[in-house]
Amino acid sequence: RLLLPGRQRWAQVRRVAYRIPCKFAPNMSTTSLVMVSEARRFIQECLSRVGVPAAKQRCVADLMLAADYRGVNGSGINRLDMYLSDLQHRYVDISADPILIHDTLTTAHVDGNRAMGVFVANYCMDLAMAKARQTGIGFVVANHSQHIGMAAWYAFRAVAKGYIALVMANTPPLMVAPGAREASVGENCLAFGATGNYSHLMLDMSTTMRDIGAIEWAFLTQQEIPPTWAADGSCTPTTLPNLALSAQQLYPIGGHQGFSLATMIDVLCGVMSGANYATRIPRWCVPCPRCAPNLGLAMLVLDPTFFVPDFNDRLDDFSRRIRSSCPANARNPVKMPGEVEKQQMDYVDELGALPYPNLLLAKCKLIANMLCVKPMQLAFEPCQRYSH
Amino acid sequence: RLLLPGRQRWAQVRRVAYRIPCKFAPNMSTTSLVMVSEARRFIQECLSRVGVPAAKQRCVADLMLAADYRGVNGSGINRLDMYLSDLQHRYVDISADPILIHDTLTTAHVDGNRAMGVFVANYCMDLAMAKARQTGIGFVVANHSQHIGMAAWYAFRAVAKGYIALVMANTPPLMVAPGAREASVGENCLAFGATGNYSHLMLDMSTTMRDIGAIEWAFLTQQEIPPTWAADGSCTPTTLPNLALSAQQLYPIGGHQGFSLATMIDVLCGVMSGANYATRIPRWCVPCPRCAPNLGLAMLVLDPTFFVPDFNDRLDDFSRRIRSSCPANARNPVKMPGEVEKQQMDYVDELGALPYPNLLLAKCKLIANMLCVKPMQLAFEPCQRYSH
Incomplete structure (x- = not known):
């Protein structure tokens, strides 16, 4: 069995997201596309390296890819390092079943x-x-x-x-x-x-207001967060996701x-x-x-x-009634819970691949290096703007 | 059976709260105290006038008085006119049981x-x-x-x-x-x-953000509401409870x-x-x-x-852990859900009576006149600042 990375190394992976001292990292603002099959390959190979059997690898990959597909990115491949670290440090028992x-x-x-x-x-x-x-x-x-x-x-x-x-x-x-x-x-x-x-x-x-994953995602996509989401280390509302992530105090x-x-x-x-x-x-x-x-x-x-x-008929009528209520902007009708995610899924279908921010890909590359797994390949190499 | 008031009259009662055109009614800003027994007498007599049998009167009065006791005033005696109007117009069947x-x-x-x-x-x-x-x-x-x-x-x-x-x-x-x-x-x-x-x-x-009863209460106590609670008739956030009440568009x-x-x-x-x-x-x-x-x-x-x-032990520990978290203001510890209401109950106990805003008492007086019921008496007549 290969030597696996220690606790320090996992902490380093998380620091990619948390501890960048300046407001945003330069030249990291683009997003790259990754085919679903490639993301699945990467997740499963990483899980395999810490000892997860094949059938279980697939379950975990399904969950993460579904999250990224729906745009709930905080629970997507962004969580891979946490799961891997937990598995490797035996907070999670790989062989156990409920x-x-x-x-x-x-x-x-x-x-x-x-x-x-x-x-x-x-x-x-x-x-x-x-x-x-x-x-x-x-x-x-x-x-x-x-x-x-x-x-x-x-x-x-x-x-x-x-x-x-x-x-x-x-x-x-x-x-x-x-x-x-x-x-x-x-x-x-x-x-x-x-x-x-x-x-x-x-x-x-x-x-x-948003879960910690959404704030991680705001960092990875280099966007400010509204001051209503989280506090910084001194209990003051912050718009900088890295300060919010290190303080871990959400509203x-x-x-x-x-x-x-x-x-x-x-x-x-x-x-x-x-x-x-x-x-x-x-x-x-x-x-x-x-x-x-x-x-x-x-x-x-x-x-x-x-x-x-x-x-079923009643639920259809319920949805229709709410969706048909007069919108503030005529081109933007009222959305039922889950419709924004449905739109994201349509968008991903159109792209034919999952859009990942380059900072996230950098984090995945660190994981790949640590676990000696082939890094995640981008869908369209010519568009790749980030290289490590 | 006595002639009971028509729909127009009930609408008039509600207008006391809703349609006052100026910002706030003058000279209505005080609160008066009413003994619980007197409030109960008034509620039960009013219910009796629209045909509610004695045992059921008591159930309704219990509910309303509990709400006023806990400070959930929007569901307290403030709701009496609505219940009476519903009962009288047969939207509610007095004799029915589920x-x-x-x-x-x-x-x-x-x-x-x-x-x-x-x-x-x-x-x-x-x-x-x-x-x-x-x-x-x-x-x-x-x-x-x-x-x-x-x-x-x-x-x-x-x-x-x-x-x-x-x-x-x-x-x-x-x-x-x-x-x-x-x-x-x-x-x-x-x-x-x-x-x-x-x-x-x-x-x-x-x-x-708050229920419609809380906005009614803000009107009755002549307080502005935060602009995050409700819109006015033109779909713009408002701080005036009367505009919020007539628009009925809450956030x-x-x-x-x-x-x-x-x-x-x-x-x-x-x-x-x-x-x-x-x-x-x-x-x-x-x-x-x-x-x-x-x-x-x-x-x-x-x-x-x-x-x-x-x-039970676990819930005590759970409450203790949250309550003992470091407060922003040392004299104001973190409150569990329901503790604010508990404090209001202690306050009412100290007063020995229920504090009602005078605008609400004016509404109750209108109801009393309409139903030929003895108006609600104040607990301490000398303190009474409002007279109709």
């Missing part, structure tokens, strides 16, 4: 067993769907889970089978409660999906409401599941030796046909 | 039967708790419901028995979606409660996130229950003859002991 602690006809309590978040969440979603199929409802909570990536991924899996799904997960403390000077609760995320005949609805949000949506929603999600995912919660969760930037973050998640799946026979 | 359409071990679908919202919601909460007692979870949706008042009221009923409760309800379209010029979805509310040994958590929010929390949450609640409460949703719900200000609003609600009750044995 196990059932206890279940009833409609509920289940799962021990994530320190498996990768995507496997814990997939397992819980399968369980919740199986229960909803029989009784109209399935509710599953899990502990000893990890970062599950884009929560909408799991909601989509249920929505594809006609269910309504609510997916929640907690995260390390990243949210500054109103009136506080430090982060005490996670940017806990919530995804909700439902489908009609011709329309679907997919809400995917964190309880902070809740709507002040007390977003904070309250975050506590609700933490109670369901953390307190009730036996997982960690609030400040009991170690921060990402402070790796705690030999202790996994022990994150929690909660999922509710409903079969709408147990309640009304014409749910 | 009935069960269909249920399973864990779910139920209820027909609210156009009964008063408080009875529909109480019925659903009892049902959900009974199911949670047996299986750890209870999920109930209802249609043909009405305005349920303070959603936290029902969550408290479950929390008092050690359950975790999530209560959601939809409302007439009051929220302007991002990029829209008109309201298309409700300010749909969400309450969530859980209890530990020494702490409890009670989240009670609308998906708009969602956090832009797209709040709007998405509102659609989630509408899908669960409206689309899935068979109730009205989005623009299918008639607006409060446009009474539709012979058609009830047919609102929906959804409730999820969980018994945490089905998942972890020490939930």
